[in-house]
Amino acid sequence: MSFSRVKIAARLRPPIPGEQHDNAIRVLRQDREGQSSSAIVVDNPRDPSQTFNYPFSSCYGEFSSQEEIFERDVKPLIDLAFSGMTVTIFAYGVTSSGKTHTMQGSAEQPGIIPRAVQEIFNRTVSQHVGASIAASYMEIYKDEVYDLLGDRESAAKLPVRENEHGKVFVANLSTIPLDTLDDFEVAFSQANKQRSVGSTNLNSVSSRSHAILTLHVTVTDPLQNRTLSGKLNLVDLAGSENNKLTGNDSSRMAESAAINKSLSVLGQVVHALNQGASRIPYRNSKLTRILQDALGGNSVGLLICNLAPGTKFRQDTLNTLNFAVRTKNIQNKPLVNQQANATAGPSSATIPPPAARSIPAPAHNSRIAGPRPSRVPRMSNAGAGPRPSLAFSSIPPPAAKRESLPPPAPAMPAHLTEEEINARIAKAVELEVARRLEEREEAARKERSMSVLHEEHGSASAGSLQSLPPGLLSPLLKKHRHSADDELKQRLEELESKFERGDRDKDKRASDVLLSPLSRKKTGRAYVALARAHTQKNNLQVALELYRKAETYVPDNVKLKERIIEIEWAIKNDRPFAPSPKKPRRGPSRRAKSGSSKHRSAPDADADEDADDAQDSGKENTNAHAEAYEDEDEDKGEGGSAKRRRRHVKSEGKEREPGTPPKRRRLVKFEDA
Numbered sequence: 305m306s307f308s309r310v311k312i313a314a315r316l317r318p319p320i321p322g323e324q325h326d327n328a329i330r331v332l333r334q335d336r337e338g339q340s341s342s343a344i345v346v347d348n349p350r351d352p353s354q355t356f357n358y359p360f361s362s363c364y365g366e367f368s369s370q371e372e373i374f375e376r377d378v379k380p381l382i383d384l385a386f387s388g389m390t391v392t393i394f395a396y397g398v399t400s401s402g403k404t405h406t407m408q409g410s411a412e413q414p415g416i417i418p419r420a421v422q423e424i425f426n427r428t429v430s431q432h433v434g435a436s437i438a439a440s441y442m443e444i445y446k447d448e449v450y451d452l453l454g455d456r457e458s459a460a461k462l463p464v465r466e467n468e469h470g471k472v473f474v475a476n477l478s479t480i481p482l483d484t485l486d487d488f489e490v491a492f493s494q495a496n497k498q499r500s501v502g503s504t505n506l507n508s509v510s511s512r513s514h515a516i517l518t519l520h521v522t523v524t525d526p527l528q529n530r531t532l533s534g535k536l537n538l539v540d541l542a543g544s545e546n547n548k549l550t551g552n553d554s555s556r557m558a559e560s561a562a563i564n565k566s567l568s569v570l571g572q573v574v575h576a577l578n579q580g581a582s583r584i585p586y587r588n589s590k591l592t593r594i595l596q597d598a599l600g601g602n603s604v605g606l607l608i609c610n611l612a613p614g615t616k617f618r619q620d621t622l623n624t625l626n627f628a629v630r631t632k633n634i635q636n637k638p639l640v641n642q643q644a645n646a647t648a649g650p651s652s653a654t655i656p657p658p659a660a661r662s663i664p665a666p667a668h669n670s671r672i673a674g675p676r677p678s679r680v681p682r683m684s685n686a687g688a689g690p691r692p693s694l695a696f697s698s699i700p701p702p703a704a705k706r707e708s709l710p711p712p713a714p715a716m717p718a719h720l721t722e723e724e725i726n727a728r729i730a731k732a733v734e735l736e737v738a739r740r741l742e743e744r745e746e747a748a749r750k751e752r753s754m755s756v757l758h759e760e761h762g763s764a765s766a767g768s769l770q771s772l773p774p775g776l777l778s779p780l781l782k783k784h785r786h787s788a789d790d791e792l793k794q795r796l797e798e799l800e801s802k803f804e805r806g807d808r809d810k811d812k813r814a815s816d817v818l819l820s821p822l823s824r825k826k827t828g829r830a831y832v833a834l835a836r837a838h839t840q841k842n843n844l845q846v847a848l849e850l851y852r853k854a855e856t857y858v859p860d861n862v863k864l865k866e867r868i869i870e871i872e873w874a875i876k877n878d879r880p881f882a883p884s885p886k887k888p889r890r891g892p893s894r895r896a897k898s899g900s901s902k903h904r905s906a907p908d909a910d911a912d913e914d915a916d917d918a919q920d921s922g923k924e925n926t927n928a929h930a931e932a933y934e935d936e937d938e939d940k941g942e943g944g945s946a947k948r949r950r951r952h953v954k955s956e957g958k959e960r961e962p963g964t965p966p967k968r969r970r971l972v973k974f975e976d977a
């Protein structure tokens with residue numbers, strides 16, 4: 305089976321009138337040796353002389369046009385929908401960051417939705433005589449699903465169900481056939497008037513719901529006697545909200561709480577997928593249930609991270625970008641939805657599409673029959689004007705009519721044998737490092753019992769660290785020297801030589817092949833532990849390489865980035881570097897108690913923190929993004945979260961003396977809080 309990672313694009317909007325403009329968040333583009341790269345750069349809130357870099361293949365700045373985004377990132381995905389795949393594109397970001405602008409746009413600057421519809425029609429007309437298009441459009445408001453193509457005043461809450469093939473669908477959601485672009489324009493404009501919007505301090509037309517437009521593309525392929533059913537899900541998420549900034553009143557607060565909760569669950573789903581968890585909490589919100597296919601399912605995914613500019617939005621931006629980094633690791637397994645045509649009888653390879661109910665097309669311009677009336681109160685759009693309508697005519701026609709459909713994007717490579725080998729190597733590395741950590745823990749425990757004082761001065765583990773073998777992977781290599789598995793031996797040798805040479809490019813490639821998110825995290829943690837050992841021996845250059853290596857496995861780890869900056873600083877200024885001494889544990893951690901991982905109880909608490917506490921950087925904001933990344937602490941109550949935030953706030957505000965290394969903030973560990 306082929307795998308496909310969720311692709312990430314980041315878009316920084318320009319300042320809007322009345323907003324202060326500063327450069328705290330910016331897009332960096334570089335062209336080196338014919339290779340172009342781009343990144344979002346954010347000033348470190350605690351030290352403006354330092355920055356956080358988030359490299360993504362698609363980064364758009366304030367001058368990027370709607371067309372640029374569509375042509376570069378969306379159009380290629382439309383090919384996949386025509387090949388029978390499900391594609392999900394979702395716009396994510398804090399309120400007022402430009403999600404609706406990106407998805408819908410305006411009459412002057414049409415966004416992804418009108419452009420995608422036009423592109424589908426262009427192709428259908430010019431290339432696929434047998435193609436048909438249909439649409440459904442729903443909103444998730446306060447965790448209930450409503451049909452936006454029906455009469456919203458008397459809308460029923462729609463149930464979310466699963467069909468016999470495990471596909472999640474919204475029951476009774478209407479699907480309208482679209483014969484012309486006009487059909488869509490009329491239905492979509494009408495539906496958007498019904499979408500729940502409200503006015504907040506940050507956005508006069510703020511979306512109060514998540515909106516999901518699905519375009520169904522059915523292509524009959526008479527040559528192969530099959531019908532391909534592709535889908536394009538275009539998702540405009542409601543933005544997470546910091547109620548201090550939005551100035552929400554009580555009714556808006558209820559909406560805001562629902563928005564923040566669903567986004568928090570989205571964060572938990574992404575986190576669980578990254579952890580390789582056996583239970584993914586899709587069912588904890590309608591949003592994640594409906595997006596299940598896009599997150600670890602059979603859909604091809606594009607996440608567009610919308611970012612608002614300036615210091616005011618910096619923490620939200622960091623939260624959004626950290627979410628993006630986590631999402632990037634999610635692997636989907638795209639499937640082609642195809643059915644053998646009736647004359648040929650059912651094909652064994654057939655994957656039936658989800659059993660969503662279609663309703664007949666209304667006559668042109670006619671209202672679509674609404675679902676059963678309900679007593680669900682209609683939410684108020686008071687204080688907000690309608691979103692501007694779209695003008696499809698303003699989208700320029702394609703330059704030239706294409707003669708034939710470009711070949712579908714090649715299937716993603718699925719080197720299963722390679723994966724197996726990699727998994728074994730990852731496991732071997734993990735086991736070896738775990739063994740070493742255990743040895744060290746044992747030694748440290750003995751030492752601690754001899755002298756508590758000694759430990760408090762940070763030298764407790766020094767003796768045990770001396771006993772670490774000089775070669776990093778050599779013991780593993782030795783262990784497998786007589787193994788019958790030549791490929792495994794060869795890969796270990798490669799890893800060994802790559803690492804010892806410090807060949808970072810190849811090294812990165814080696815890290816890329818360890819595919820399981822859990823393995824990545826564990827391996828990252830292992831490298832952090834080794835790096836720390838070298839730091840304590842003052843082998844700063846080696847330690848730096850090891851930390852960088854760790855970063856390739858856990859790229860979203862803010863603390864790790866900070867540690868790298870600190871060591872770089874120490875090397876550059878020829879200063880020794882002393883990691884902060886480990887605080888003694890007050891008692892067994894919650895994780896240790898639950899026995900979830902023996903790595904967690906390793907004595908190298910700093911390393912453990914380094915690998916785990918990425919998202920803790922500045923959680924002062926009480927918005928949903930921040931909550932979403934606190935999801936490690938699954939059973940935390942709100943009080944616990946607030947307590948942690950207060951502690952973080954307390955630790956802020958101490959300025960660094962010029963000429964001293966950047967201080968590493970010691971974060972309160974979840975277990976301690």
Ligand SMILES: Nc1ncnc2c1ncn2[C@@H]1O[C@H](COP(=O)(O)OP(=O)(O)OP(=O)(O)O)[C@@H](O)[C@H]1O
Nearest residue numbers: 317318399400401402403404405507510511542543
């Ligand atoms: N790239 C852009 N260029 C110009 N204006 C933009 C851009 N992105 C957003 N805007 C403007 O910023 C404002 C907020 O954008 P938008 O309503 O799309 O945000 P949002 O993320 O959908 O907010 P919410 O989550 O509250 O619905 C709007 O006035 C919009 O026109």
